[in-house]
Amino acid sequence: MLYAETMFVERPEDGSARWRLWDYQKPSLRTRRNVINRSAAGTGKTRELQILGCWGITCRAGQVLVVANQDSTVATIWRNLEFQTSRNPWLAMMLPAEERKQRPRRTMIARNGNVWLFVPTGPDGEPLRGEHCANFVLGDEADRWVEREIFNEFWRAVEPGCEVRLYSVPTGRTDTEFYGLIQRSTQLADLEADPDADPVAWGQVWWRKPDRPDWDEAERARWVAQYGSTQADGYRRNVLGELGRPHATVFAPALLRAASSALAEYRALGLVVDEAAGTVEVSVDRCHPAATWESDASARLLRESMHRLRLNEIDWRPVLASALRLEPGPYALGADLGYQDDPTEIVVVRLHAERRLVVGRIHVERLDYPRQAELLAALLEQLRPTYGLGFDATGVGTAVEHSLRRLVAEDEISGFRWNASTPLLDPHSLGPVTDAAGRAQTVSLKERATQLLELALQQAALELPHDPALRRELENHTATVAPSGQRRFARTNDHILDALRAALLRALVVDEGQLGGLAPFDALVVAPRRSRLVVADPSRFRTEQGHAPVSAERPARSDLGGAPW
Numbered sequence: 200m201l202y203a204e205t206m207f208v209e210r211p212e213d214g215s216a217r218w219r220l221w222d223y224q225k226p227s228l229r230t231r232r233n234v235i236n237r238s239a240a241g242t243g244k245t246r247e248l249q250i251l252g253c254w255g256i257t258c259r260a261g262q263v264l265v266v267a268n269q270d271s272t273v274a275t276i277w278r279n280l281e282f283q284t285s286r287n288p289w290l291a292m293m294l295p296a297e298e299r300k301q302r303p304r305r306t307m308i309a310r311n312g313n314v315w316l317f318v319p320t321g322p323d324g325e326p327l328r329g330e331h332c333a334n335f336v337l338g339d340e341a342d343r344w345v346e347r348e349i350f351n352e353f354w355r356a357v358e359p360g361c362e363v364r365l366y367s368v369p370t371g372r373t374d375t376e377f378y379g380l381i382q383r384s385t386q387l388a389d390l391e392a393d394p395d396a397d398p399v400a401w402g403q404v405w406w407r408k409p410d411r412p413d414w415d416e417a418e419r420a421r422w423v424a425q426y427g428s429t430q431a432d433g434y435r436r437n438v439l440g441e442l443g444r445p446h447a448t449v450f451a452p453a454l455l456r457a458a459s460s461a462l463a464e465y466r467a468l469g470l471v472v473d474e475a476a477g478t479v480e481v482s483v484d485r486c487h488p489a490a491t492w493e494s495d496a497s498a499r500l501l502r503e504s505m506h507r508l509r510l511n512e513i514d515w516r517p518v519l520a521s522a523l524r525l526e527p528g529p530y531a532l533g534a535d536l537g538y539q540d541d542p543t544e545i546v547v548v549r550l551h552a553e554r555r556l557v558v559g560r561i562h563v564e565r566l567d568y569p570r571q572a573e574l575l576a577a578l579l580e581q582l583r584p585t586y587g588l589g590f591d592a593t594g595v596g597t598a599v600e601h602s603l604r605r606l607v608a609e610d611e612i613s614g615f616r617w618n619a620s621t622p623l624l625d626p627h628s629l630g631p632v633t634d635a636a637g638r639a640q641t642v643s644l645k646e647r648a649t650q651l652l653e654l655a656l657q658q659a660a661l662e663l664p665h666d667p668a669l670r671r672e673l674e675n676h677t678a679t680v681a682p683s684g685q686r687r688f689a690r691t692n693d694h695i696l697d698a699l700r701a702a703l704l705r706a707l708v709v710d711e712g713q714l715g716g717l718a719p720f721d722a723l724v725v726a727p728r729r730s731r732l733v734v735a736d737p738s739r740f741r742t743e744q745g746h747a748p749v750s751a752e753r754p755a756r757s758d759l760g761g762a763p764w
Contacts, residue, residue, distance in 0.1 A: 200225060202258070203250045208286050218246070221412060226387060227404050233363040234387060235380050237342070238406035239440035244366040248337045249279055251364060256307070256315045257293045261334030263315045264356060266327065268340040270319040276339070277305055277317055320344055324352030333358040342367035342377040345691070350376040369436050371443040374671040374692050378442070382495060408438045447677045449649065449688070454656040455673055458663045461486040464558050465664035467500065468522040470574075472565040478507045479566075483522045486664050496667035510570075515577035523547065523559045523581075530558075531586035531709075532578065533702025535694045536571060536595045543571060544694040545578065548702045550586065555655055555703070556662045560669065560695065568595070572602035579607055587611040589705025591697055593618075613705050617645035617697075645688060648700035651707060672696045 200220060207218040220228070224243050227234055228250065236244055248265065255263045267273045281299075284291045294315075298308040304326075305317035313334070318326050323346055336357050344350060357363055367377055380401060387402030408414060408422070426434035436443040444452060469482040484500040508518075525547065534545045543566065547559030561578075563571065579588060590596055592614025600614050620641040623632040631639045642650075655661035663669060672695050678686040 200228065202254050203228065206253065206287055206290060207246075207250070207283055210282065221410075223406055223410050226391065227402075230387060230391060230402060231362060232387070232390065232398075232400070232402045234365075234402045234404055235341075235377070235384050236364065236366045236404040236406070237369050237377075237381055237440060237442070238366075238404065239408045240368050240437045242406035242408060242411065242440070244406070245276065245279070245339065248339060248364065248366060249276065249283070251335055251362075252315065252337055253280070253283070253290065255335040255362075256309045256313045257290070257311070259334055260311075260313070261361075262313060262330075262332045263335045264330055264332040264337070265315070265317045266320060266336065266338045266353060267317075268320055268343040272339055273305060273317045273319050277301070280307075320349045320353075322346065324349035327352040327356050330356040331358050332356055333361045336361055336363050338363075338365045340367050341365040342370045342372065342375055344377065345372070345375060347376065369440065369442045371432060371436060371445040372675045373442075374675045379496075381442075405440055407440050445675055445677055447679060448674070449676045449678050449686075450653065450656065450673050452674065455663070455670065456492045457659065458656055458661050459492055459665055459670065460662060461488055461490045462556065462558065462662065462664040463488070464525070464556075465666070466503075466523050466525075466559050467664075467666060467668075468519070468559070468561045470561065470563045470566060472510060472563075474565060477510050479510050479513060480505065480507050481518060481522070486666070490665040492665070494665065496671075499665040499667050515574050516581060519578055519581045525559060525582055527581075527583035528585070530582050530584035531702040531706040532575075532582070532584050532588040533698040533700065533705065534575065534588065534590040534596075535697035535701065536590060536599050537694065538568065538571075538595055539565065541595075542694055544698045545575070546695065546698040546702055547582065547584075548699070548706070550706055554660055554662060557664055557669070557699070560666065560698075562668070568598045569602050571599050572606060575599070575603055576606040579611055586702075586706045586709045587613070589613045589615060589701035589708070591701060592616055613701075613708050615644050615648075615701055615704060617643060617648075619644050621647050623647075642685065644704065645700065646686060648704040649686075649688065651703040652700060655703070669695050669699075 203220055204218055209216050209218065221243065224247060227236065227247060236247070238244055252263050252265060255261070265273065265276060267276070280294075284294055284296075293310050294307050295310060300306050307315040307317075309315065316330065318330070320326065324344075327349075336353070338344075338353065344353075365377060365380065369378075372378060381403060384401035384403040385396075387404050390396045390400055390402050409419070422434060422438050423429060426438070428434065432443040432446065435441040463486065465486050467484040469480070469484070471480045471482075472478075473480065482505040483503040485503055487494070487499055487501050490499040529550050531548045531550055532545065533548065534543065536543050543561075543563035545561040545563070546557055549556045549558050561574075563574070566574070575588060575590075588611060590600070590612070592600055593616055596614060600612075603612060621644055623640040623642045624630065625632055633639055652661070663673075672692055676693060676696055677689045681687050
């Protein structure tokens with residue numbers, strides 16, 4: 200406390216007085232724990248970062264690292280420190296001007312030999328590679344470090360004994376590492392009061408604007424006028440420091456909450472390939488029967504089993520049968536396909552007259568294209584789904600599609616190209632929507648599939664499991680509006696969501712025929728419906744006549760009289 204209130208002064212426009220800490224700031228400065236600070240804007244986060252950084256570089260041993268989401272944030276912190284050294288001769292002596300360099304990267308070398316680095320994360324954390332700190336590592340705007348690779352590099356820079364502080368105004372996202380740390384942390388006051396608390400446990404600090412001593416009714420009225428109400432997400436995040444929700448989300452949280460339940464039949468199958476060992480790790484999770492919307496993410500699923508199999512010897516059929524435990528029936532399958540950087544996600548949706556239930560999910564990592572095709576063919580053979588399989592046919596999907604079409608019949612699968620256009624239909628009358636000039640309006644297939652999902656949620660016709668991965672994607676999916684008026688959907692962390700889109704769109708294709716009158720192979724590939732199911736031959740080869748062998752009858756299609764579409 201003495202260091203902070205002795206070394207730092209306000210800027211001239213703020214009176215040039217020495218800093219005086221607010222009471223709520225002092226416990227965080229005193230503790231020597233790792234701390235995550237999720238607080239409102241203007242509550243003193245950056246000031247604490249500057250205090251700890253200066254104290255660490257001048258009074259302790261070891262390198263100090265400041266990390267921020269972008270260069271402008273780093274530059275602001277640098278300018279603040281330059282101002283303080285211009286007002287304090289002792290700081291100017293300890294941080295000599297000739298040892299403060301901004302190129303090739305911002306660096307201060309203290310008189311005691313300590314080095315202070317100021318590094319933006321970059322898009323993937325690459326600027327952090329090779330740095331190692333045992334003094335302080337201080338991260339600003341950490342909830343905006345969306346890419347997981349950034350945190351991977353960040354943690355590599357933290358040496359044993361180093362203190363870590365992470366600061367951010369919450370963005371509302373629930374799919375970030377920062378949010379995960381919030382969920383795993385404990386209020387700092389509770390940790391400090393517990394003599395038996397784990398010394399490596401993270402403390403959480405939460406500061407709000409109303410906690411400031413200068414807060415009054417006039418200040419509150421100003422922020423309400425700016426954000427519109429005290430319930431606005433901007434007010435909740437920036438004034439109260441609450442988690443809120445992301446800006447411009449596609450799916451309403453209240454609808455997602457109403458649609459979620461602990462589905463007893465839901466199974467999540469994980470298939471993670473270890474290429475070096477030639478094995479695949481097989482895990483099966485199910486919904487915890489006592490899980491609720493408020494349950495911690497770690498408590499929503501229960502692990503049923505985990506084992507390893509030799510990749511070259513694996514037979515997908517018994518794996519799928521024992522993991523999913525589903526009988527053939529009125530399912531629609533959807534898949535978003537990946538390989539190296541992105542996983543493959545497959546969802547199983549059971550369709551009833553007025554309900555769609557997500558009863559299964561398969562998460563696949565690093566499985567090559569031919570084996571992905573074999574997995575999908577085995578799934579079609581195992582479930583004999585009435586509505587077949589829909590998938591994203593761009594990128595990796597194109598490669599898998601070529602292999603898959605040699606294993607299954609043409610009419611069992613639809614490959615969708617999300618950016619292709621289809622006529623816009625009224626969700627109630629199913630008639631075409633026209634503009635003022637009478638021209639038919641079109642939307643992308645991704646928009647059409649999203650509308651199906653939104654309508655099912657609004658009509659309480661979709662039931663979702665308490666799966667943290669699925670919930671994270673639905674809660675954090677955002678969209679912006681293009682000049683044309685069309686929505687542009689975020690294209691990151693949407694693999695399960697795209698699989699769900701593909702399943703619902705495939706069901707619509709089977710029920711309504713060719714989607715929107717589009718020619719085959721323009722936006723999708725689908726043949727006229729058949730009354731018999733054609734599945735993959737166990738030998739994975741076609742017959743001499745060039746056709747896949749015919750298996751059991753397709754289960755009867757459900758009555759879709761009450762379907763959202």
